[in-house]
Amino acid sequence: MEYSFRHSMRGRVRLSIPALGHNRRLAETFLAWLNAQNGIRSARINYDCASLVLEYDPAQETLLRLLLDRVKGLSLAEIKAFCAEAVQAAPSSARAKEASKQSPLALPTLSLAMAFSANPVVIALNMPLMLWNAVPIARRAWKVWANEKRLNIDVLDTLAITSSVLQGNPLAGCIVTWLIKLGDWIRDLTAAGSRRAISELLEFQTKTAWIKRDGAVISVPAAELAAGDLVVVYPGEMIPVDGEVIEGQATIDQKTITGEGLPVNRGKGEAAFAATVIREGQITVRALRVGSATTAGQIVHLVESAPIGDTRMQNHAERFADRLVAPTLALAASTAAVTGDFNRFLSLVIVDYGTGIRVAAPTSVLSSMTHAARAGMIIKSGGHMEKLADVDTIVFDKTGTLTHxxxxxxxxxxxxxxxxxxxxxxxxxxxxxxxxxxxxxxxxxxxxxxxxxxxxxxxxxxxxxxxxxxxxxxxxxxxxxxxxxxxxxxxxxxxxxxxxxxxxxxxxxxxxxxxxxxxxxxxxxxxxRNESRPVIERLHALGIRSSIMLTGDNAVVARAVCRNLGLTEHFADMLPADKASVIQELQRSGRRVAMVGDGINDSPALSFADVGIAMKHGAEVTHESADVILMEDSLWKLVKAVEISQGAVRLIRQNYGIVAILNTLALGLALPGGLITPEITALISNGSAILASMNGIRPILRYQ
Incomplete structure (x- = not known):
């Protein structure tokens, strides 16, 4: 079975396999075999263009290559027989693992249902299943202890589940396990939604395109387009290249790239972007950038290569929650010893501030980063997002940033x-x-x-x-x-x-x-730029106290521009090293500084700033130095990036409030004894994590 690579990036590859377009049954068998392999996160086939898209664990890239080489030399009949046999013969544990990966709540839900039964046989069968579901939680607790010699919140969860088993009261332990798994699943679902929302930007590469060649309009796979091709795009079709409109006029939905809510009109001489859709009209576009070089491709690359990153808020909150573990254990043990009531011990150790923090913060960050990417800004990590929300000073380079x-x-x-x-x-x-x-x-x-x-x-x-x-x-x-x-x-x-x-x-x-x-x-x-003054006014309204311009121009010109734009301060006759020195001096005075620039000479200042922000048309080294990249040539994207970052921090704080209030309520009700059962404590405490996670995914829902 022959194949060729059409597009590849870390963790994702698209192959052209002609045989899959001719034999649907073979394709489905091959797909089932791939999904059963370790390291393969997802596999799907586009039958129209006979292409296979694989998302895989980057650490397993060598294994993926070996898998593909294994089938390359086989005939179609041999492929079909081999894949069918391999899927059928897969170890039951592997199939169970795959089933668990696809439906992580299946086993915890089964265990919870069995916990309501009074049948001794069902209870006996449920005990090992319940402990099996708790193994990942215990493993996390042990990993933290082994590496850092400290107790974390997973210790309380493990102790609560184990205690409920020993007490012969599996219901409380099953509720705790199910709610923890539900929180983890919501977090993973948000991450998958983020990846899916971003990978949708590359959908244009799996389609066919119409190009003018030798006086005729012909259809070719979009993956085979090259710079200079004249691409004809009809109503309802997705534009497959970045380029310049040379003929026709159309109404284009650019929401995926620029975040604009309404379609825009584009005609001769204007730019068109890959992954945007024509609603009305017809245009011919001269391709300037194709494939991963397009704006859409760059967005995908930057998002997939960017770590989510822990925020300082999350780190501090998790450490605080972990420091509560030992006092909570001591309180639970002393209360049980004084009262002789083991249910009170169980209720107290179930109170869990840390799970909500661990689940809700990444969910909020992921959904906000995806919201930003879909609106035309790349924020490279959660830490950078938090810093951007906290800046009080924004420094602008003049040429190419405040000006054209x-x-x-x-x-x-x-x-x-x-x-x-x-x-x-x-x-x-x-x-x-x-x-x-x-x-x-x-x-x-x-x-x-x-x-x-x-x-x-x-x-x-x-x-x-x-x-x-x-x-x-x-x-x-x-x-x-x-x-x-x-x-x-x-x-x-x-x-x-x-x-x-x-x-x-x-x-x-x-x-x-x-x-x-x-x-x-x-x-x-x-x-x-027309938007420079209103953007600066809006930034001041968002809490930015100081707006500063750095320029190589003379002082007279710099002063006039500063006055016209409403900036608070300016520095003239600046060399690249001077710009970096100004940033450092501002930081030494206690300012939290963001720097916005576009040229190579801005790279040192971007690197020294708390948050470096690069304009779309900046040099490659500028994009590498920056923490935030504006993917549209407009300063309004800077305002949007600040608004999204501030919104993300507010969301995290809301979630911490939900977790703190409900867990403190559970603790207050469990301490006197008799007011609530361990089962109710589990619902209140772990339910807070679920509520916080659902609140955290609100930004991504706006772009579904």
Whole structure:
């Protein structure tokens, strides 16, 4: 049976196996065999394109390769016979393990049902089953003791279950076990839902696509698309590439990538993203990125490679709960010794603050991280999410973050009556024809917009850091900064008032001289994002006390931008090392700092910040340095990331409140004796973990 790898990432692989598309019975047998193998978490087949998607334990990758190599050389008949025999001959323990994995509540539920029986035979059969269900809990308790020499909350759970067995009262122990398993199952279900929600972003790779080739539109597997292909997408279809719309118009649902609630209209010249769906219309897209290089692929890679991470809140709460274990044991033992009532001992050791904390915190973090990813932000761990919720200072790089990163010519001020502004712009653009820096490109762009003639340029000389001079259409032209003009003995005094006004507005100026006399000024500016000011206002409303800008621009420009945007502070003339120093100085003063940037020069500052946040179009090293990545080129995603992080912390605190209040209630009712039975104590105490877990999954439900 031949196969080929179509897509692979850690823990997930997609194979093309043509035979599976032709023989459904063989495919189902092969699927059953794969699901029975250790290390395989899930396996599914897309029959339309004969592809197999495997999710596996990354630690078992070598075993997976051996499994696939084992069947590669067999014929289809041999494959079918081998798989059927292997599935049938699988040890009963392995099948039981698989069944347990698929339905982890099956055995605890059976044991709980048997606990209600008064039949001595059923009771005798239930005892070993009950202890078997408790083995993982006891194993966790032993692992903590063996590694850290401390008692944790699993000790109380194990003791409660064992005591109920010895007392001949299995019902209490069965309730405890069932509720613990239910909490673990909810946590695992949330994790699976998170993986499923993220892996759905790669669904476009399992489909077919329509491309224009040799004058015809043909169907090909989406996995075979390449950059440069012209992809035709019809209504109801999923866009399989990131690219530029070159023909047509469509209404596109982009919720999976950008988090936008409503479909958006996209036409010629605009961007389209893989994993988004066309609701109306038809477009042709030139593929720029395919497969794992798409925005969707990057989101999946970043989420799957990011640890959930423990939060400080969870660590502190778990440690506090574990410190209560010894006092709880002492209280239970002394109470039982004084009263002679073993039921009171059992009720007290059942009180369990730790299980709710252990289950509810990861559930809240997982669901919030998934919510963030589906809304267009990658938060790399629960710890980073907690830190982001706690920041009081956000530091912005200016260029490419608060601004678009590309300068634009704003006006042309002419000082010579014989030279019109258009003529002056044409001379300046001609002088900078051979230069590639952003300001030269801004001059050429403005000339094209105004349809200004750019004359032929003779030999020019470029002065690094100053400007350019040379012959243009019979004129001798200087284009550069004020320092260049003064060094060239060109008087600029009569432009002082204009320059002061431009500086006040935060604009930079380019001087143009013709035949040794100042002919005009060209103000230009790196265009500020429309959303920058409202985003900063919203961040202040969310509790961010300080908003600071770092820039390599001069102090005059920096001050004007700072005032226009409502920032609280700014630092000008910054080098990369200077930016990192500012971050460290802020931290030494007690600030909790987030840094937002997009360039390689921002990487040191991102690394030193409590939370580093990278813009979508940032350099690869910037993404590596950052703790949060905004997957859409909009600062509103920063606001959303802060809101989700603050919401996650509130959710964790709510859950801890649920756990603390209900367990304290159970403890208060169990201590006097006779008020509640061990069974009721188990329902109140362990039920708090279930309630907290259900509360914790609310964020992910918004995107189901």
């Amino acid at each position: 990163g590309t300068p634009a010519v704003l006006d042309i001020l002419s000082y010579q009556k014989s030279i019109t502004p258009g003529h002056l712009l044409g001379l300046a653009a001609a002088a900078e024809t051979r230069l590639q820096h952003p300001v030269a490109e801004a001059l050429r762009t403005r000339a094209r917009q105004l349809k200004v003639n750019i004359p032929a340029c003779n030999e020019t000389t470029y002065r690094i850091g100053l400007g350019v001079e040379g012959q243009v259409n019979g004129y001798y032209v200087h284009v550069g900064n004020e320092r260049f003009m003064r060094q060239s003995d060109i008087a600029v005094g009569h432009s002082a008032s204009d320059r002061a006004a431009l500086d006040e507005r935060g604009y930079s100026s380019l001087y143009i001289a013709v035949d040794g006399e100042l002919a005009g000024l060209v103000p230009y500016s790196d265009e500020i």
